[in-house]
Amino acid sequence: MKTLRNLQGPALTLALLCGLWLIVILGLLALKPSVFNLGTVTTILQFSTILALVGLGQGLVILAGGTGIDLSVGGAVSLSAIIAMLCLKLGLPPVLLPVICILAGALLGAMNGWLVNGLALLPFIATLGTFFVYSGVALAVTGGAAQAGVPAWLLLWGRGVFLGIPVPFLTLAIPCFALAGLVLMATAWGRWIYAMGFNERSAKLVGIPVERVRFILYVLSGALAGAAGLVSIAWLGSGRPNIGQNLELESLTAAMLGGIVITGGRGGVGGVFAAVLLLVTLKTGLLQLNINTVWQVGIVGALLVFVLLADRLSQRWRS
Amino acid sequence: MNTVRRSGNGIFSMNGREWSLLVACLLAITIFSVASPHYATSGNAVTVLRNSVELLLIGLGMTLLLAMGGIDVSIGIVMGLAAIAIGRILGADGSPFLAIVAGPMAGAVLGCVTAAVVVLGRVPAIVGTLGLLGVYRTAVFVLLGGQWLSGLPSSLTDLLSTTVLGIPVAAFAIAVAYLAVWLALRRTPYGLHLLAIGNSEEKARLSGIPVVKIRFATFVISGVLTGIAATFYVATYRNVEMTIGSTLALDAIAAVILGGTSILGGRCSLIGTVLGVLLLRILQNGLLLIGIPSLWQPVVTGVLILGVLGFEAVSNRLPLARFQRARA
Numbered sequence: 001m002k003t004l005r006n007l008q009g010p011a012l013t014l015a016l017l018c019g020l021w022l023i024v025i026l027g028l029l030a031l032k033p034s035v036f037n038l039g040t041v042t043t044i045l046q047f048s049t050i051l052a053l054v055g056l057g058q059g060l061v062i063l064a065g066g067t068g069i070d071l072s073v074g075g076a077v078s079l080s081a082i083i084a085m086l087c088l089k090l091g092l093p094p095v096l097l098p099v100i101c102i103l104a105g106a107l108l109g110a111m112n113g114w115l116v117n118g119l120a121l122l123p124f125i126a127t128l129g130t131f132f133v134y135s136g137v138a139l140a141v142t143g144g145a146a147q148a149g150v151p152a153w154l155l156l157w158g159r160g161v162f163l164g165i166p167v168p169f170l171t172l173a174i175p176c177f178a179l180a181g182l183v184l185m186a187t188a189w190g191r192w193i194y195a196m197g198f199n200e201r202s203a204k205l206v207g208i209p210v211e212r213v214r215f216i217l218y219v220l221s222g223a224l225a226g227a228a229g230l231v232s233i234a235w236l237g238s239g240r241p242n243i244g245q246n247l248e249l250e251s252l253t254a255a256m257l258g259g260i261v262i263t264g265g266r267g268g269v270g271g272v273f274a275a276v277l278l279l280v281t282l283k284t285g286l287l288q289l290n291i292n293t294v295w296q297v298g299i300v301g302a303l304l305v306f307v308l309l310a311d312r313l314s315q316r317w318r319s
Numbered sequence: 320m321n322t323v324r325r326s327g328n329g330i331f332s333m334n335g336r337e338w339s340l341l342v343a344c345l346l347a348i349t350i351f352s353v354a355s356p357h358y359a360t361s362g363n364a365v366t367v368l369r370n371s372v373e374l375l376l377i378g379l380g381m382t383l384l385l386a387m388g389g390i391d392v393s394i395g396i397v398m399g400l401a402a403i404a405i406g407r408i409l410g411a412d413g414s415p416f417l418a419i420v421a422g423p424m425a426g427a428v429l430g431c432v433t434a435a436v437v438v439l440g441r442v443p444a445i446v447g448t449l450g451l452l453g454v455y456r457t458a459v460f461v462l463l464g465g466q467w468l469s470g471l472p473s474s475l476t477d478l479l480s481t482t483v484l485g486i487p488v489a490a491f492a493i494a495v496a497y498l499a500v501w502l503a504l505r506r507t508p509y510g511l512h513l514l515a516i517g518n519s520e521e522k523a524r525l526s527g528i529p530v531v532k533i534r535f536a537t538f539v540i541s542g543v544l545t546g547i548a549a550t551f552y553v554a555t556y557r558n559v560e561m562t563i564g565s566t567l568a569l570d571a572i573a574a575v576i577l578g579g580t581s582i583l584g585g586r587c588s589l590i591g592t593v594l595g596v597l598l599l600r601i602l603q604n605g606l607l608l609i610g611i612p613s614l615w616q617p618v619v620t621g622v623l624i625l626g627v628l629g630f631e632a633v634s635n636r637l638p639l640a641r642f643q644r645a646r647a
Binding site for chain 1: 450452454572576615621632
């Protein structure tokens, strides 16, 4: 159990993230104190919900190793939202909208899983291909137009706020993370994921169904992307074909910042959760300071590069 | 040495894969000619060839990268940055000679940045270049200040379209670039080392190949080729737009994979890349002319990548392929 907690990592990562977060908050406080109110917190958590769900799937896929990565998450978010809205237009009962959205995401994830497992393609090239297919189809089918017609009860859920915390964050993001953390810490499945991420060959030799676990993780990543699509529909009131833009970069950055090692087998979901909050706080802060949104992608990208380099340097330093 | 296959060893020698690509090109041309009256015109042929130039140069670099087991998804935006450098110099000075040097120089510098992160930082190429892609995109926006770089002087265009012996200088430049890459790959130790790294980096390192140097050099070479591509871009369009190069990396990866270069490294084909570039551009142009919106283009490219890789994966498992492998 001790080693497992060590793999989960690192109190150090969490402490560092909290430190960074404080720096961001203090910097923002110094530059624009008027930002701080309950409304901003709600906004940050609202934005966090989508990234948290996607980042969780991304983190789990990377954790399982085998050069696992899911670059298609952004496309899957957009496409599942669009599929759900189009199904609604075709006369599907609105009650089924959440189910369709998550199911569509899971199917898109299953496609990735099949390419990676069944055809044994390299994960990064397979999901790069599906990324362009998913996001391209979402844009092309709609011609880039947002799909309106979200039922009122869904908006009630998506825009609801309870004690300053958005309801989707409370009912979807937190349970998902709690469940993932529990599975990783306390079940055989969690150990399997760490074991195959750490050393796939020995994991296979001791009889872990590596391929089945990997397939399920890709499906899960897709389903979480579908859930993120659902949140976007319920919050924004329309299915937007470009809602998943840059999510592949942001979710990767969140996973890496959160202490998941790119080669797999080390890290935990708690760090990812903290990293998501940090990233979204940073983005919201930049937005509040009237800095062009184009800077966001550059800063997130620079953070990703920085984290990866820092990780390598600290490894060399330790050894 | 059996596993490092140097398919297409001669400059123009072709294997089955490359012949079938050529047939696919011809087939696509025939189908589009029947489907659209605007297709089979000399003007359209020039358009297709013209649109292939940047992709071809970037594709050559991407062939080296993929054969080495690397990748660079930021390469399209690298071309954008190099184009901005060229445009600024051209706009300030008007002298085409300085501008011609500026492109490859900017490409080399950016190649060094990418190599520093990916090779020296030992970061997986896909993740490192994805991060850099974000940084470069912001850089393009900031450098352009939210507006197009347009109305550049035509001196560079004039220089590249000057004809020597009836052939434009541009064609010579492309031929020289192709020849240089071919020579480096097929006639120098660098090429062998590159393929060996693609096959197995660990084995290459153990057998004394300077892995870090070769990998670093390859990213820089790819940057230089991208800088040359940027020169052609600026010479042709005489402006630099905000979204420059946004689909080039995907197109280049697709063309190289179509051409038979193995994404697992260790096997590559330059002539295959040339044909892959042509096929991709023929398809994109033809689909546009028969009335399919350009929004579908990334979908088509993505499906091509997955289709080709899927087909290879399945055909490798067929009994015949197993038999041939066993015999080899």
